[in-house]
Amino acid sequence: MxxxxxxxxxxxxxxxxxxxxxxxxxxxxxxxxxxxxxxxxxxxxxxxxxxxxxxxxxxxxxxxxxxxxxxxxxxxxSLPTTKPTGDSGIPIPTLQQSVRQSIDKIVSLGCSLSQVRDLLLTEIDWRLRCNAQLLVASGREDPGVAQVMAGELETALAVPVQTVAVEDLDKVLEHATAGTVVTNRYFLEPTCQAVGNHQVRVIAVDIYTYSREINLIRNLPMGSYVGLVSISTGILRLAESLIHSLRGDDLLVVSALPQDTYRLQTIARSANLIITGHSGKAELKEAIAATKHERIRPVEAIFCENYIASESIELLKLELGLN
Missing domain, CATH: 1.10.10.10 (Winged helix-like DNA-binding domain superfamily/Winged helix DNA-binding domain)
Incomplete structure (x- = not known):
């Protein structure tokens, strides 16, 4: 529960x-x-x-x-408004049967086989062109979350990724013939509105559950000091709210952006547990090294490997034809 x-x-x-x-x-x-x-x-x-x-x-x-x-x-x-498509080991005869049924349905609507072929080729061509431009969108007030997502997607998909504010999406898409916009469910509704009639797909990804990190938080002794580090102010706020929901007033929680050297070193000097993603990993390691002689207690640093759920990454690969 x-x-x-x-x-x-x-x-x-x-x-x-x-x-x-x-x-x-x-x-x-x-x-x-x-x-x-x-x-x-x-x-x-x-x-x-x-x-x-x-x-x-x-x-x-x-x-x-x-x-x-x-x-x-x-x-x-809400039920999903977009759903990545693709197969995951479905037998070829089953796929062929699905294709035949789809063609039969289109023909029953009055189309000739020549028209069906043109429709299918147009759709396939459009989807291939969508894969050529991959954008990650988030709100202008928190560009850090888009940077986190883009970094993970570039590593996982091995394709170039561009970040864009939802508020600027309409202008960016003015000269795009096709593309795919990835966002998380926080920004799905405004992203779909911003896309409007542009010929692009919008795909929402789910967030990693952080089950390992949550279990650590649950088991910390009362009065422990927890540090949070991220380039995203939204992720920091969400993490702090989540820790409140798990432990109430039992823990001291302090967050920092990687570029805030003073605050980061304060956390490194005194925290029992520090949690960060790839976006703050290097800066946190530097802060821990710089304060190792001043530390008054042992510190455990957890580097989260993901922000996007692995299942969403796999579905996105299928949708983009990268598997």
Whole structure:
């Protein structure tokens, strides 16, 4: 069962903490598409927040496209609006049968075989051209998360990746004949709106569950000091909200951007546990080395290998024809 906890004296507003915790549960598939979310009454009992505040959070989640309201029933995780396609070891005869059935269906609508061939070739050509330009989109207020995703995708897919702010996406696509835009589910709705009628695909990826890191957080002694390092302010805020939900006021949590040398060395000097991704790995190692003679307690540094779920990477490879 997903846990929720609101840290009253946090710099992060209570409504933002709840939004982060619910959206993390959705984007890591702890709450799967179609899953019914807790009622406002349940969340009020669990978190101590007013039901009006919880309604506001649900409205924000709906605006982001993460949830949908079903009249008289409640709030549910939205069903995917995009789904990568491709096979994973399906027998050739089965695939041939699917192709025949698809052709039969198109012919039954009044198309000749020549027209069916042209339609299929046009679609295949378009998909191949989409693979030639791969963009990663995130909000302008947090370009770091797009940089994190782009770095992982370039390594995993071995193709060039361009980052772009959702707010600038329409201008970037003005001169593009085709392409694929990758984003996470936080930015899916505004990304689809920005793409509009441009001839590009939009694919949303899921976030890594961080199960190893979460287990470490759960088992830390009360009063432990946890440091978080990332180039993404959104990832830092989400991680802090998630730790609040797991441990309440038990832990001291301090975050830092890699370029904030003073804050980073403060964390390296005093933290029990430091968590970072590839984006802050080199800077954190330098900070730990620079403060090793001043450290008052042992430090454990965890370098997260992924932000994007491995399943999403594999599905993206299939969609782009890279397997």
């Amino acid at each position: 997903v846990q929720f906890f609101i840290k009253a004296d946090s710099e992060i507003p209570a409504s933002t903490q709840l939004f982060d915790q619910i959206s993390f549960a959705i984007t890591t598939r702890q709450y799967t598409p179609g899953h019914q979310l807790p009622s406002t009454r349940q969340l009020a009992n669990w978190t101590g927040l007013h039901r009006n505040t919880i309604n506001k959070v649900y409205q924000q989640l709906k605006h982001a496209g993460l949830v949908e309201a079903r009249g008289g029933s409640g709030i549910y995780v």
